[in-house]
Amino acid sequence: xxxxxxxxxxxxxxxxxxxxxxxxxxxxxxxxxxxxxxxxxxxxxxxxxxxxxxxxxxxxxxxxxxxxxxxxxxxxxxxxxxxxxxxxxxxxxxxxxxxxxxxxxxxxxxxxxxxxxxxxxxxxxxxxxxxxxxxxxxxxxxxxxxxxxxxxxxxxxxxxxxxxxxxxxxxxxxxxxxxxxxxxxxxxxxxxxxxxxxxxxxx
Ligand code: ZN
Numbered sequence: 001x002x003x004x005x006x007x008x009x010x011x012x013x014x015x016x017x018x019x020x021x022x023x024x025x026x027x028x029x030x031x032x033x034x035x036x037x038x039x040x041x042x043x044x045x046x047x048x049x050x051x052x053x054x055x056x057x058x059x060x061x062x063x064x065x066x067x068x069x070x071x072x073x074x075x076x077x078x079x080x081x082x083x084x085x086x087x088x089x090x091x092x093x094x095x096x097x098x099x100x101x102x103x104x105x106x107x108x109x110x111x112x113x114x115x116x117x118x119x120x121x122x123x124x125x126x127x128x129x130x131x132x133x134x135x136x137x138x139x140x141x142x143x144x145x146x147x148x149x150x151x152x153x154x155x156x157x158x159x160x161x162x163x164x165x166x167x168x169x170x171x172x173x174x175x176x177x178x179x180x181x182x183x184x185x186x187x188x189x190x191x192x193x194x195x196x197x198x199x200x201x202x203x
Contacts, residue, residue, distance in 0.1 A: 008071055008083055009131070012044030014052040015063040016186045020111050020159055024061045028157040029068045032087035035133035039069070043085050043131060046071045050203075052188040055109045057147045057203035059154030062110050070151035072203070077142025084138055086128040091152040093121045106146060106160050107202035112187065113179035115202075116172045118160050124148045150203050 018025060032039060042065060050058035050071055057072035073083035093099065099121055106118035125139035126148045138148060150160055161169050184190060 008047040008073065008085065009040050009044040010047070012041070012046070012048035014048045014189045015045050016189045017049065017053060017058075017109050017112070018062050018064045020108070020161065022064070024064055024066050025110060025154070025159060026157055029061055029066045029155060031068050032129070035087075035129070035131060039087075040131060042067070043069065043071060047073075049188065050109075053109050053112070053202065055202045056143065057151045058109060059151050061154055061157075068155040070155055072138075072144075072147050072151060074144045074147040074203075075142065076140040076144040082138060082140060082144055084136060085131050086126055086136060086138065086151070086155075087130070087133075089126045089128040089148075089152045089155050091149060092125040092127065093149075094123050098123075102146070104143075104146065106150065108150070108160055109202040110159065111161070111172065111176045112183045112202060114172045114175035116164065116168045116175075118146075118163055118168075120146050120149050126152055147203050 042060060046058050046060060046063060049063055056074035057070060059070040060067040069085065069087045070089065071085050073081060075081050101119045102122045103117045103119045105115040107115040122145055123141050124145040125137060127137045130136040153160060161172060164172065
């Protein structure tokens with residue numbers, strides 16, 4: 001898995017993070033077809049925004065762009081970091097007896113400060129295209145598996161709230177509402193106040 005330490009473009013601008021409820025987060029985004037400087041610039045902004053928000057992944061819709069691309073920088077189950085850019089991601093999950101579920105907590109930078117358990121397969125593989133349009137594939141377990149699934153969801157117009165039962169969704173929304181004041185509309189481009197004790201697992 002050490003081959004998956006691709007470099008993310010640097011020098012981007014931290015953008016305000018788009019929240020759940022904005023239309024761009026809840027429909028199928030446009031595929032990436034032009035692997036040009038504009039894409040590189042967008043991805044640099046996505047990486048800058050992900051790091052500013054202490055996230056492990058971020059999709060274009062989360063900074064308001066209607067395009068199927070995500071970035072990630074996330075540890076796997078052995079705490080080995082993986083990072084990369086995936087355009088037009090397709091997800092492959094284990095089936096049959098290889099399919100095991102992890103009921104760990106999940107959060108989303110587009111609903112900051114809230115975490116509830118969300119059952120996901122323990123292993124995931126994502127296939128798509130890199131910044132230059134060449135084929136890329138990333139796979140792993142642990143938080144990385146969760147992250148790859150979460151970001152691919154974003155690139156398919158889904159948020160993890162869509163996967164929760166009513167009770168979990170209510171709990172999630174309640175948590176988010178309780179800390180909403182700490183995340184102003186411009187977050188993380190501007191921070192209102194230090195956010196206490198929030199684990200850096202959102203994506
Ligand atoms: Zn998310």
